[in-house]
Amino acid sequence: MTKPRVFLGWLILVLILSACQTATPSPTPVPTSTAAVEAGPVQGPTATLVPPAATATPGASTAPTTPPFAPAVQAPLSKDANSYFAASGKCVRCHVGLRDQSGAEVNQATLWRASPMANAAVDPYYQAAVSNEIQNHPEYRAAIEQKCSTCHMPMAHFADVGQGKGAQIFGPDGYLSPSHPWNRLALEGVSCTVCHQIQPEGLGQRFSGDLPLDFTTPPGQRVVFGSFAPTRAGQMRMPNESGFVPRQSDHLGTSEVCAVCHNLYTHYVTADGALSEDVFPEQTPYTEWRYSAFAPNTSCQDCHMPEAQGSVVLTAIGQPVARQPVRRHEFTGGNTYLLRLLKAFGGGLQAMDGEAGFAAAIARTQAFLQSQTAILTIAGPQAKDGNLTFRVTVTNLTGHKFPSAYPSRRAWLHVTVRDAAGQVAFESGAYTPEGAIHGNDNDADP
Numbered sequence: 160m161t162k163p164r165v166f167l168g169w170l171i172l173v174l175i176l177s178a179c180q181t182a183t184p185s186p187t188p189v190p191t192s193t194a195a196v197e198a199g200p201v202q203g204p205t206a207t208l209v210p211p212a213a214t215a216t217p218g219a220s221t222a223p224t225t226p227p228f229a230p231a232v233q234a235p236l237s238k239d240a241n242s243y244f245a246a247s248g249k250c251v252r253c254h255v256g257l258r259d260q261s262g263a264e265v266n267q268a269t270l271w272r273a274s275p276m277a278n279a280a281v282d283p284y285y286q287a288a289v290s291n292e293i294q295n296h297p298e299y300r301a302a303i304e305q306k307c308s309t310c311h312m313p314m315a316h317f318a319d320v321g322q323g324k325g326a327q328i329f330g331p332d333g334y335l336s337p338s339h340p341w342n343r344l345a346l347e348g349v350s351c352t353v354c355h356q357i358q359p360e361g362l363g364q365r366f367s368g369d370l371p372l373d374f375t376t377p378p379g380q381r382v383v384f385g386s387f388a389p390t391r392a393g394q395m396r397m398p399n400e401s402g403f404v405p406r407q408s409d410h411l412g413t414s415e416v417c418a419v420c421h422n423l424y425t426h427y428v429t430a431d432g433a434l435s436e437d438v439f440p441e442q443t444p445y446t447e448w449r450y451s452a453f454a455p456n457t458s459c460q461d462c463h464m465p466e467a468q469g470s471v472v473l474t475a476i477g478q479p480v481a482r483q484p485v486r487r488h489e490f491t492g493g494n495t496y497l498l499r500l501l502k503a504f505g506g507g508l509q510a511m512d513g514e515a516g517f518a519a520a521i522a523r524t525q526a527f528l529q530s531q532t533a534i535l536t537i538a539g540p541q542a543k544d545g546n547l548t549f550r551v552t553v554t555n556l557t558g559h560k561f562p563s564a565y566p567s568r569r570a571w572l573h574v575t576v577r578d579a580a581g582q583v584a585f586e587s588g589a590y591t592p593e594g595a596i597h598g599n600d601n602d603a604d605p
Contacts, residue, residue, distance in 0.1 A: 231505025233513030260469025279348030309368030315341035362415035418445035453558035
């Protein structure tokens with residue numbers, strides 16, 4: 160019997176980065192358990208909050224009427240505000256119509272609103288995961304919602320922290336309820352006035368949502384940091400338009416700013432049902448980067464916020480002043496799964512962008528995965544006695560573990576060998592539409 164010839168040129172290797180998610184979560188999960196424990200005291204100074212109604216447009220926080228499984232529709236950005244934060248609608252009044260020297264659009268809000276950062280609160284996988292934890296451990300509901308709202312709903316979370324209150328995500332009194340005063344702020348996820356208010360003190364040592372924020376300065380005098388010294392006109396206009404005073408600082412360009420949320424340590428439930436005293440490193444991409452060869456010369460922003468081409472005039476109002484370098488606020492990562500969910504069901508989820516915006520973000524993410532994730536090389540392929548052998552080398556380009564962050568993410572090699580007739584002679588790493596990998600014992604039997 161003649162053995163099939165194997166053309167090495169038909170050897171196909173596809174590197175796939177995928178979240179280990181095997182079903183589409185409910186777009187609006189709500190925990191069925193109503194059990195809860197009282198939140199512990201929150202340390203920090205208190206302040207009087209300004210209700211959103213004082214600064215928001217009428218009807219800004221009304222309940223959505225979009226069908227629950229409707230595709231994403233781009234809605235106007237909120238102008239809600241409280242004593243600590245303002246929604247992105249306050250910022251786009253001036254920071255709009257921006258293009259770099261190549262003509263590419265670099266509007267911060269336009270790029271940001273299709274990112275996982277902007278949609279951190281409405282991410283259905285996040286909501287389902289938190290809801291599931293609450294159902295499994297209702298006695299720790301307060302601790303779970305306090306921790307999980309810190310980085311996913313920071314404008315609502317810290318508005319309550321500033322008053323010494325606990326946080327609540329679900330239920331009629333939770334941030335996801337349209338009647339909650341911070342609902343619109345919560346739905347904006349990680350918005351402009353969160354990151355740009357982060358103080359430089361303690362960065363690199365503050366993790367798990369321990370944002371160094373100023374809770375003492377009154378509204379109208381609070382500082383937002385930027386990479387460039389503000390013009391005199393900007394110093395006069397910005398407090399009136401947004402309620403914040405601009406100030407230049409270099410710390411926003413450091414990886415340590417990202418580490419505040421992207422190094423996460425959590426308590427866990429012990430075998431006897433108690434909440435642990437020590438913490439578990441749930442995800443640590445910052446620490447992985449810090450001890451990598453990338454740390455001396457490459458920051459998180461270099462990859463996830465690439466520079467615009469040439470200079471950019473950063474405000475549409477006042478005398479134009481060209482700035483350089485300017486970071487594109489696209490926050491591209493590797494999660495196309497989430498972006499596809501938001502594109503398909505974002506109308507019911509109240510996602511921050513429309514179908515076109517998410518389609519563009521998906522395209523950026525796919526290009527990012529193809530060019531800045533890893534390099535595959537095949538060495539020493541030999542066909543002998545009917546056996547094909549070769550060595551695959553994966554060179555990590557990410558600057559942290561690959562994959563990194565949320566622990567259900569995984570990466571694998573999909574290897575296909577075809578014979579001279581184009582028929583599959585061998586395949587390893589094929590996967591089902593649900594995301595299970597053929598031949599993976601863990602997928603067959605958890």
